[in-house]
Amino acid sequence: MPVFTWEGKNRKGEVKKGEMEAVNETAVNANLSKQGIISTAVKVKTSDIKPSKAKVSTKDLVVFTRQFATMIDAGLPLVQCLDILSSQQENKGFKAVLTQVKGDVESGSTFADALKKHPIVFDNLYVNLVAAGEVGGILDTILNRLAAYIEKAMKLKSQVKGAMVYPISIISIAAVVIVGLLVFVIPIFESMFADFGQALPMPTQIVIAMSKFLQRWWWLMGASAYGAFFGFKKYYATEGGRKVVDELVLKLPVFGDLLRKVAVAKFTRTLGTMITSGVPIMDGLEIVAKTAGNKTIETAIMKTRESISAGKTISEPLAQSGVFPSMVCQMISVGEATGALDNMLNKIADFYDDEVDSAVDAMTALMEPALMAFLGVAVGGLVIAMYLPIFKLAGAAG
Numbered sequence: 001m002p003v004f005t006w007e008g009k010n011r012k013g014e015v016k017k018g019e020m021e022a023v024n025e026t027a028v029n030a031n032l033s034k035q036g037i038i039s040t041a042v043k044v045k046t047s048d049i050k051p052s053k054a055k056v057s058t059k060d061l062v063v064f065t066r067q068f069a070t071m072i073d074a075g076l077p078l079v080q081c082l083d084i085l086s087s088q089q090e091n092k093g094f095k096a097v098l099t100q101v102k103g104d105v106e107s108g109s110t111f112a113d114a115l116k117k118h119p120i121v122f123d124n125l126y127v128n129l130v131a132a133g134e135v136g137g138i139l140d141t142i143l144n145r146l147a148a149y150i151e152k153a154m155k156l157k158s159q160v161k162g163a164m165v166y167p168i169s170i171i172s173i174a175a176v177v178i179v180g181l182l183v184f185v186i187p188i189f190e191s192m193f194a195d196f197g198q199a200l201p202m203p204t205q206i207v208i209a210m211s212k213f214l215q216r217w218w219w220l221m222g223a224s225a226y227g228a229f230f231g232f233k234k235y236y237a238t239e240g241g242r243k244v245v246d247e248l249v250l251k252l253p254v255f256g257d258l259l260r261k262v263a264v265a266k267f268t269r270t271l272g273t274m275i276t277s278g279v280p281i282m283d284g285l286e287i288v289a290k291t292a293g294n295k296t297i298e299t300a301i302m303k304t305r306e307s308i309s310a311g312k313t314i315s316e317p318l319a320q321s322g323v324f325p326s327m328v329c330q331m332i333s334v335g336e337a338t339g340a341l342d343n344m345l346n347k348i349a350d351f352y353d354d355e356v357d358s359a360v361d362a363m364t365a366l367m368e369p370a371l372m373a374f375l376g377v378a379v380g381g382l383v384i385a386m387y388l389p390i391f392k393l394a395g396a397a398g
Contacts, residue, residue, distance in 0.1 A: 004028045008039040024107045056094045056121045058154045062147050064094070069143035079105055097121050110134060124287045125270060132278040142277050149273045152349075153266065156356060160262055163360045170371045174378055179214070181382050186211035189386045201392065203385035246295040250323075254366060258359045263297050264328055265352035272345030282308065297323055314341075 006028055007017045016037055022028045025042045032039045064085060071081040079102060086098035097118050104114035112131035115122040122130075126146060133142030190208050193200055200208070214221070235241035250256045267288055274284035282305060289301035300321035307317035315333035318324045328348055335344025 005043050006032060006039055007041040008032055008037040010037050024103065026107075056091060056097070058150060060091055060094055061121070062150050062154070064089075064098075065143050065147040065150065069140045069147065072143065073140040078111060094121070111139075123291070125274070125291060128279050128283060128287060129274065129277050132274075136278050145273055145277060149269060152269060152353065156262060156265060156353065159356055159360050160258070163258070163363055166364060167367050167371055170375065174375045177379055178382065181379070182207075182211045182214050186382075186386065187215075193389050201385075201388040203381075204388050207382055207385040242295045243299075246297075250294065250296055254363050258356065258363060259294070260323075260325075261352050261355045261359055263292065263294055264324060265349050265356055267292065267297070267301070267324075268328070268345040268352065269349035272342050272349060275342040275345065281314075300324070 003019055003021050004025065005017075005019050007015065010016055020028050020031060022031065028042050029039050067085060068081055071084070072078070076084075082098055082102035082105065086095055086102055089095040089098060101111075101114040101118070104117065105111055110131070112127050112134055115130060116127045129142050129146055130139070133139035136142075186207060190211070193204070193208075236245055250260055252259075270288045270291065271281075271284050274287065275281060279287075285301055285305040285308070289298045289305065292298040292301060300318065300323040303321065304314060304317040308314060313333065313336050315329045315336060318332065319326065319329040331344055331348055332341070335341040338344075
């Protein structure tokens with residue numbers, strides 16, 4: 001049972017404080033009244049980590065959802081499930097959230113309403129699906145669908161992250177090597193060339209000038225990089241800035257195509273899961289739009305939602321947006337016509353999951369030689385530029 005902190009006054013008017021383990025606030029007030037204390041404040045005591053700021057990993061959420069579904073399917077009461085799962089939870093933040101959810105359910109709140117109070121942990125998709133499961137009496141089925149959806153979404157996200165790790169690491173290593181050469185190695189060569197008594201080759205002069213500039217103005221370059229990053233972040237935070245950047249990102253060669261496929265997979269998977277679970281399509285489209293992660297795609301989905309409210313089909317406005325591939329729109333149209341839209345959406349999602357795999361492999365294969373060439377030209381160019389005077393001197397001596 002949850003622990004409550006209370007404050008009140010006794011018959012003499014003295015202020016009293018304490019803690020009490022009880023089912024809910026009503027039980028606390030009843031116990032205090034028996035002791036002759038009129039309560040003025042009763043609150044659930046949680047851990048030092050506030051539930052509103054809890055950090056819960058996707059893996060923790062999937063494990064919780066799977067275990068919860070199994071317990072519900074086995075016939076355990078909702079409160080007992082929450083009690084067991086919160087007591088065995090190692091993540092203190094998540095434990096605090098589950099304790100508060102349990103307290104709210106015990107106080108008469110629905111499970112969905114209790115989850116809704118913690119949007120950082122349980123998003124709108126999660127809450128709406130749980131609400132549909134409670135109304136339809138199929139909470140265990142909904143929770144299993146949710147766990148499967150979260151797992152696939154996590155896999156999709158990790159694929160994109162994995163595709164970006166390789167190029168970022170190569171570019172970072174190249175930057176460190178180049179800066180190290182310019183700051184520490186080039187000055188040694190410069191002092192050696194000072195005794196040559198003849199003009200240095202142009203590439204060597206350029207590299208030495210770069211080295212001097214970096215040593216003298218490194219703080220300016222750092223400040224400029226920080227300013228550019230901060231300025232971009234501020235610009236992207238605006239409505240217009242996000243719209244422009246997100247539209248440009250989708251038009252990037254190779255990477256833009258990958259992001260488009262990820263967006264299609266996420267859109268169809270999310271909407272298919274919600275329709276299958278009994279969430280109204282208008283509510284589903286609104287939630288999908290808010291979780292799209294790209295302003296251009298979000299706008300296209302919201303326009304689709306408006307068109308549906310005017311009596312149109314889903315496929316028609318999606319095709320007009322130009323964001324979604326024609327094959328996707330045609331398959332959705334077939335799904336609408338046959339009354340199997342949820343199954344069709346899930347089939348599209350499965351297809352585009354494979355497409356994302358292929359796109360990631362293709363992008364990695366394309367980037368490898370390009371990055372190696374960049375690294376060779378950048379580092380090799382510096383080395384050759386510094387050895388040119390030595391070659392020139394050796395040629396003159398021969």
